[in-house]
Amino acid sequence: MLASVDHSDQSRRRMFKTLLWVTMCFGVLFSVFNATRGLWLLVGIEVIYTLLSLYMLVVVERTRHLRALTIVYLIPFLGVMMATLANPNTSVGIFAWIQTIPIILYLLLGLRLGLIGSILFVSLGLYLYTQHYAEKNPSDSLGFLLDIGMATLAITIFSHTYEHTRAQTEKRLMELISTDYLTGLANRSKLTEIFARERAHAQRNDTPLALVYLDIDHFKQINDRFGHETGDQALRHFASVLSQRLRATDLLCRLGGEEFAALLPNTTAAQASAIAEELRERLASTPMLVNGTPMQMTLSAGVANLGQDGERLDELMNAADKRTYAAKRAGRNRVVSDEALALG
Structure with missing residues (x-):
């Protein structure tokens, strides 16, 4: 891709920075919230991850390995999310965060890795829900599971369609920028x-x-x-x-x-x-x-x-x-x- 119009790289870099800021803000918020509930393991994980996000925010603009850095960030990020969902004392409302997974993965990793990651972590999140809430009130839990599952599926489909369309549009734009319109040769x-x-x-x-x-x-x-x-x-x-x-x-x-x-x-x-x-x-x-x-x-x-x-x-x-x-x-x-x- 032309360096002067490497829109995809710059766009993902900005998205990543935004997510890092969100992570730090919510990391502080949830660490305080979990501390009041005595969940010290989660507090420690969130503090460590907040500091990791701060470090990555410093290096994200100059790294040449944006995708690798993003994956290094996302694996523990999603791991913390899954660990939170697996905790028996976690509020049922936390499971609404499952819907953010496809959006985050598609925007940061693109079409192929976004699809793979979405299927893997969304499925795991919904499975964790069935393990911790299905027995408490089966009818209510099943309705909530269907709601969040269908909503997440819709978001995944929309995210996949958007990323596919964006990638095709960007590819066509790059071809137009780098091609002579009359002969079809490079310019x-x-x-x-x-x-x-x-x-x-x-x-x-x-x-x-x-x-x-x-x-x-x-x-x-x-x-x-x-x-x-x-x-x-x-x-x-x-x-x-x-x-x-x-x-x-x-x-x-x-x-x-x-x-x-x-x-x-x-x-x-x-x-x-x-x-x-x-x-x-x-x-x-x-x-x-x-x-x-x-x-x-x-x-x-x-x-x-x-x-x-x-x-x-x-x-x-x-x-x-x-x-x-x-x-x-x-x-x-x-x-x-x-x-x-x-x-x-």
């Missing part, structure tokens, strides 16, 4: 995100990483002669033809206008030049049909390599862009990877 933002990941991988494993800058030759003439609709068709044709040659690990993206780039992980400069040549040849040999008439398209390309041409994306883009313009000056429909030609 510049996606390139920036993937480059950061691939550069870290290349530096960590000492593997090459190459960037190819691609520019459609005489694209303005296509627009001027045939119109913008044909120009859009040409962009889609270009994207389709080149995508068929690239590997699944490669990233082809549209930078804007008729300018494209291909990020090639685990690829040396020589290998990237060969791939760019294949792309050039494939495009030149695959004309686009305009009103039933084949129209040949060509490209000019420049190649840059991580390390030799820089460590940042803008440095590689600048180097590859210069070589692309060198290819255009040399007559177009060619690939340049040599620094001398780019400066010439």
Whole structure:
């Protein structure tokens, strides 16, 4: 996911902080209440958990392991809740807290873990109720059990539906943000995100990483002669033809206008030049049909390599862009990877 729009992570972080504050407030309240009833074990557990919540509130904003921290928090949190429900002296009203379990788990853990946790702990909570209250007044207890059980089931279904819809909406939003609407390729933002990941991988494993800058030759003439609709068709044709040659690990993206780039992980400069040549040849040999008439398209390309041409994306883009313009000056429909030609 794009770091700048990692809504899910930030949303769960805020939810977690809210729950920590609620835990501390209710921990103090219930520890005082249980102390008046002489339930010192529960008092000790609640005080310890209140202090744990305070510690987690301090570290939650800077942790990289939010889900792990959340699970570490939730297991004793739900354990304390189950222990409270299991206590014979617990008020029957406490069982209303079972209904909060699906909401908390879905909001903090997502769809799969939320469903698993809800089924597990809601079932356990209802079982504990049957063990401690069913014999006291069976008819009243059964009615209460059905009420709280059906209400909790409804909340679980609503929570599951909400989380599923939210996850699908967020996924679609991320696709829209990172995809070029015309060609369906990745856009510049996606390139920036993937480059950061691939550069870290290349530096960590000492593997090459190459960037190819691609520019459609005489694209303005296509627009001027045939119109913008044909120009859009040409962009889609270009994207389709080149995508068929690239590997699944490669990233082809549209930078804007008729300018494209291909990020090639685990690829040396020589290998990237060969791939760019294949792309050039494939495009030149695959004309686009305009009103039933084949129209040949060509490209000019420049190649840059991580390390030799820089460590940042803008440095590689600048180097590859210069070589692309060198290819255009040399007559177009060619690939340049040599620094001398780019400066010439």
